[in-house]
Amino acid sequence: MLYEQSRLAVGLFLMMIALVIGLSIHLVRRVSSPSGYFAAGGQVHWGVNGIAFVGDYLSAASFLGVSGMIATVGYDGFLYSVGFLSGWIVALFLVAEPLRRLGRFTFTDALDAHFNSRGLRLVAAISTLVVSIFYLIPQMVGVGALVTPLLGIPNYIGVMLVGVVVTVIVATSGMASTTYIQFIKGILLMVVATVVAWSVLERGLQMPQSPVVLDELAAVEQSDGRLQFDLPGCRVAEDWRERPAFAAGFLRVYQGDESAPWQIVSREDGRYRLRQTQFLERHEDGRWLYNGAPADSQRLFLVGTPARLTYEGRDVQATGPLSPLSFLRTVYHSELNLWPHKTYLDELGQVQVFYQKPVPGAELFQPGGLFALRSGSWTERLDFISLMLALICGTAALPHILIRYYTVPSQAAARKSTIVAIGGIGFFYLISLILGFGAMTGGHLNVMDSNMAVPLLARSFGMALFAVVTAVAFTAVLGTVSGLIIAASGAVAHDIMDRVLGLTMNATEKVVSGRLAAVLIGCISIYLGIVFEGMNVSYLAGWAFALAASANLPALLMALFWSRTTRQGVIASVLVGLVSALALIMLSPEMYLRYGLLASEAPFALNNPALVAIPLSWLTLIAVSLRTRPPA
Amino acid sequence: MSKVSFQVDALVRAKRRIGLRMVLVYAVLYAVFVLSHVFFPSFPGRDWDGISWGVLAGVALMVVSVAMAVLYHLLCSRIEREFRP
Known part of the structure; x- marks a missing residue:
């Protein structure tokens, strides 16, 4: 439970x-x-x-x-x-x-x-x-x-x-x-x-004493394109290759009245190996389903364990007490089971699928979980700069x-x-x-x-x-x-x-x-x-910070430190900072997910508006103040 | 302008100067921290004796924050003593 x-x-x-x-x-x-x-x-x-x-x-x-x-x-x-x-x-x-x-x-x-x-x-x-x-x-x-x-x-x-x-x-x-x-x-x-x-x-x-064992399925693709599973009663839709789940790396497998997305772990010569996932989706009646059932059905299970524990150069079952530095060092050298997620849209709406992925500890100490900086994408880089x-x-x-x-x-x-x-x-x-x-x-x-x-x-x-x-x-x-x-x-x-x-x-x-x-x-x-x-609270707080930084900070600092600041400049700066930050948040990929749409469809590519809204607010204050300066 | 209000203004200006200089120094350190992630994203994952450079840099920036805050207070207190009638 x-x-x-x-x-x-x-x-x-x-x-x-x-x-x-x-x-x-x-x-x-x-x-x-x-x-x-x-x-x-x-x-x-x-x-x-x-x-x-x-x-x-x-x-x-x-x-x-x-x-x-x-x-x-x-x-x-x-x-x-x-x-x-x-x-x-x-x-x-x-x-x-x-x-x-x-x-x-x-x-x-x-x-x-x-x-x-x-x-x-x-x-x-x-x-x-x-x-x-x-x-x-x-x-x-x-x-x-x-x-x-x-x-x-x-x-x-x-x-x-x-x-x-x-x-x-x-x-x-x-x-x-x-x-x-x-x-x-x-x-x-x-x-x-x-x-x-x-x-x-x-x-x-320590390594888990009773690790969560994820179910696995095997399937073979038949000459007519259908999948034959090793477990009787399992089936997929006829057009399974065309489904968004497949494009995202999953297969929706039906068993009786229920269905679930399974992660495609490997596929070779028409043979598929699938692994159990955890998933969140909206039911036809609008309720959120957790692993295919309402939250109170307690179908979710707890995770978060080492896949391999390396302490002082050797693999161990448990380390015993650690200092803060040894703790971080051990995590760095070990391998952990993470549960990243992917989101896709199917006929019922948005589906969020969490799947197990063993990750070397060293990888957890570099950007990637939230900010895909290593992908080389400028959108990701600018989004990170904007947040910071x-x-x-x-x-x-x-x-x-x-x-x-x-x-x-x-x-x-x-x-x-x-x-x-x-x-x-x-x-x-x-x-x-x-x-x-x-x-x-x-x-x-x-x-x-x-x-x-x-x-x-x-x-x-x-x-x-x-x-x-x-x-x-x-x-x-x-x-x-x-x-x-x-x-x-x-x-x-x-x-x-x-x-x-x-x-x-x-x-x-x-x-x-x-x-x-x-x-x-x-x-x-x-x-x-x-x-x-359901949204991560730090993520939401990032938006509040962006709003405050865009609407209030330029006006406050310039009013305190720039003698040419005028009241019109301050008013314009607060309004421009506030409205632009709000508008950009509403058009951001994260909000598009909240609307039930795909993040890639969002017109503004960054999740955090600060990089655009703060300079805009600042420039507005300077421009308006210079234009509305009373004659000397 | 009275002597007292002139002194208050001078004190405010002196503390403001210190604040602006220190915030500039800190902004440079912070920018280096952020931009090193942007342009060298695998740098934080490299380690020094098993501790990642990213964590070391982040913790160092936190320690610098505390140290600069204390230094700012000491400098401001000294100026306030000098201006005290």
């Missing part, structure tokens, strides 16, 4: 909910002013804020997504970690102190500090909303992936449950409760990740990160808290490397849900660790989502209602409007979490 419920896990989950709601209610009395609600009064200690930054940033995308990506594709997942951390350097060197100096509650405050323009505030608030909502999607998808197996409830109920909890957190005491929840979460994440990584190293690497550009530019433009600078009392405190964040986040990403490769080799990998790699890895050490990891991953989502909701509610209540529409509100009314906005954003996040179920 892939997932089983644990009372301990459910107990910890409920305890976390009680803890965060209790904390929020306890702090609600302190939140009577807009400063208290949106910026926790601006008096948070830099050390607490630094760890809260860690908690805010290490979202589901990092804790679940990065390790999950390393577990399924290897080194390419690690490249995300490098990009994510690098973004903090831009935030520290260029943004932290000026932002603290110029703003009050929101990203818009700092952007508008020199211009005092209603139009600018409106577009910046819209950009904050769009970026926050895009970043909310991977968090809510991650929470669905976690809560569903943990509580044994359907995905949509899990997402709704968490959406309601997080909305309560934000709608009660705003940034105050959010800060302390993120602080607790930051510490828990680092401790739990360290414990799991230590457990992986202590166990070392989005990651380094995105962090310093994420509204929910930027507003945390208003919670500390001074610019020096903003700087010090960023350094704490860089240390904590860097430490976590180093550990992710062990977690990812540990999950890849631990025999507990669900090929169709890379987001569950770390919780399932923890389960291989016992249900207690699984329960703790899922509960902590749950707080990871809570902390980040509450940060995002407060950023978005600030954009609605402070930027739009107060400063754009000019609604006259006293302090209490401003806080109430912030709370109402939080409820609205919470409802939107629930809806999006259900719609985007």
Whole structure:
């Protein structure tokens, strides 16, 4: 069975909910002013804020997504970690102190500090909303992936449950409760990740004791073109050679009422050898089928084992405890069973087939799993550059990160808290490397849900660790989502209602409007979490980074550092960055797959829009600013 | 302009100069890291004593991030002390 419920896990989950709601209610009395609600009064200690930054940033995308990506594709997942951390350097060197100096509650405050323009505030608030909502999607998808197996409830109920909890957190005491929840979460994440990584190293690497044996079939092509199988009752369609499955390297084999794509392992002189796969396809009634049955039928099986284990120059069954370096060295010299996938369209729609492929460890430490850089294709190269550009530019433009600078009392405190964040986040990403490769080799990998790699890895050490990891991953989502909701509610209540529409509100009314906005954003996040179920959360986060980097960063940096910047230039830059990044995402190959079409049909070849949208936004700002410069 | 606000402006400018220089240095390192993957994609897979160059380079960049962050703080703190009335 892939997932089983644990009372301990459910107990910890409920305890976390009680803890965060209790904390929020306890702090609600302190939140009577807009400063208290949106910026926790601006008096948070830099050390607490630094760890809260860690908690805010290490979202589901990092804790679940990065390790999950390393577990399924290897080194390419690690490249995300490098990009994510690098973004903090831009935030520290260029943004932290000026932002603290110029703003009050929101990203818009700092952007508008020199211009005092209603139009600018409106577009910046819209950009904050769009970026926050895009970043909310991977968090809510991650929470669905976690809560569903943990509580044994359907995905949509899990997402709704968490959406309601997080909305309560934000709608009660705003940034105050959010800060302390993120602080607790930051510490828990680092401790739990360290414990799991230590457990992986202590166990070392081992060959599977009861390996999954994949079924095999043999078939011979007859003179009339039909296939004769060695197993009675098996058949293929008459036009099997014309089917998209065959072109992709598979054969759909029918047995009784059921059918499945089998991998063509070899074919020689009309003799075919086929191997069992795992596959995801849509049924006629619209349901997703996992290995030909609904998810609750538990037909999926866990994989991820070494095919050959080479330790200190010889093949072994188990290594015993390893240091981090010996662990990586052993993976490098061994051979692992990976499960890559191919997608094709047949008469029922899109079919995603996962098949076993033994891969030398050395190959897992070079690009290829996600970024086919070795293929020499310029599309792949540009897509990679685009993603890495989005990651380094995105962090310093994420509204929910930027507003945390208003919670500390001074610019020096903003700087010090960023350094704490860089240390904590860097430490976590180093550990992710062990977690990812540990999950890849631990025999507990669900090929169709890379987001569950770390919780399932923890389960291989016992249900207690699984329960703790899922509960902590749950707080990871809570902390980040509450940060995002407060950023978005600030954009609605402070930027739009107060400063754009000019609604006259006293302090209490401003806080109430912030709370109402939080409820609205919470409802939107629930809806999006259900719609985007199943996508890798790090991948989705890459889009949020691209949006932030395109829409916000050029405007913010130029407003801070280029004296010729005009309000018209900033407005045009934010709009062009936002619209172009959104449009290119909608036309990207990955979105075409979501539409049920083939990726090759997408009009824009790159999955990440940053390489086009960021320069476009920058050039727009320069051109418009130069044209709208007031006469000297 | 008062003496205090002039000093604040000078302090902001001095820290900004350090930030811009350091971000430029880091951007070059990051660009080298990214472009080495683009133009020499098999380079990360080669090993030094069983550890891949890609992992070594990535970890080195992370360590450099932390080191530069601390250095930036030390430089800014020194300037702040100099400007303190």
